[in-house]
Amino acid sequence: MNFTYPLILDGGFATQLEESFQKDLTGTLWSAKCIEDDPDAIKAVHLLYYEAGAHVGTTCSYQASIQGFLNEGYSKEHAIELMRKSIRLAREARDQFITTYPDTQPRYVALSIGCYGAVLANGSEYTGQYGPITKEGLVEFHNRRLDVFMKEPGIDMILFETIPSTIEVEAIRTIVKSRTDLPPVGVSFACRSDDQISDGTLLTTCLDQLDGLPNVFALGINCTKPRFISSLLSIANQHTSKTDKAILLYPDAGAEWDPIGRCWHSDKVTPEAFGKQMAEFTNQYGPKMVVGGCCGTSPAHIQSYLKALSQ
Incomplete structure (x- = not known):
């Protein structure tokens, strides 16, 4: 698939769902509960981002897995239905947007596959310390999810x-x-410093593992503090410029998540500051970039980025 760059992602989904619809998302598998109880709210958040200028809507499936649903008391059949419905809701929102605004640039649906730690919901998605699971176990875990989706x-x-x-x-x-059944794949890393992903491995080591794969169209960083992005982008650019892949970039808004207290600490970056910084990065490293926001960002952050990019 040929994309037009820069390709604009959406922003934080859970945080926007909380803000727009006063949803309590403190428990595990909050996305499943919302998909089941209030699918219109899920579609509405997707629409907010498309209307803000995002080209890509990311499915509400970050935590979703068969085992995770089983652990919460869902049947396998119910789990499969809710996982697949996350895609349908994004697709329906995208189609509704295109019907309303038929002359706009193409809009897309991206399947969100969160890390194994996100499904564990024990804070390990922020550390990469998964315990005894093997590579083969992770392959099986993600393949089971993909088989459903x-x-x-x-x-x-x-x-x-x-x-x-x-x-x-x-x-x-x-x-x-x-696998030969997958559409174009992007991989983004959560990073804890100027050059390391969350478990302490150098980002460049991780990129080395993936930048030779032809079906991987974009590599980069997400859910990472803005203060680390400049250095990390330089590292990512060294890889993508050699392989003609896009840089994938969607940092969070800067607030710190407390996985024990399950709350955010410190002030987040304003939409204006976020938009200006992302536009500067796009002008420096683009245009072949996939850019959006992660936790704490909103449609206003995406609008601000597009406004700054056009100036």
């Missing part, structure tokens, strides 16, 4: 998101190399 039509790209662990990078490499 890929039966639903309308997925334009897959985003493996917030990857904090080097063993998970190896698993993703195995999956992408072995």
Whole structure:
């Protein structure tokens, strides 16, 4: 698939759902509960981002897995239905937007595949410390998810998101190399410093694992503090410029998540400051970039980015 760059992603989904619809998302599998109880709210958040200028709507499936649903008391059949419905809701929102605004640039649906730690919901998505699971176990875990999702039509790209662990990078490499049924794949890493992903592995080591795969169209950083982005982007650019892949960039808004207290600390970056910084990065490293926001960002952050980009 040929994309027009820069390709604009949406922003933080859960935080926007909380703000717009006063949803309590403190428990595990909040996305499943919202998909089941209030699918219109899910569609509405997708529409907010498309209307703000995002080209890509990311499915509300970051935490979703068969085992995760089983652990919460869902049946396997119910789990499969809710997982697939996350794609349908994004697709329906995209189609509604296109019907309302038929002359706009193409809009896409990206399947969100969160890291293994996101499903554990024990804070390990921020550290990459997964315990005894092996690479083979991670391959099986993600393949089971993909087997469910890929039966639903309308997925334009897959985003493996917030990857904090080097063993998970190896698993993703195995999956992408072995499957022929996947659309273009992007992989983004959660980073804890100027040059390391969350488990302490150098970002460049992780990129080395993936930048030779032809089906991986974009590599980069997400769910990472803005203060680290400049250095990390320089590292990512060294890889993508050699392979003609896009840089994938969607940092969070800067607030710190407390996984024990399950709350945010400190002030987040304003939409204006976020938009200006993302536009500066796009002008420096683009235009072949996929740019959006993660936790704490909103449609206003996406609008601000597009405004700054046009100036």
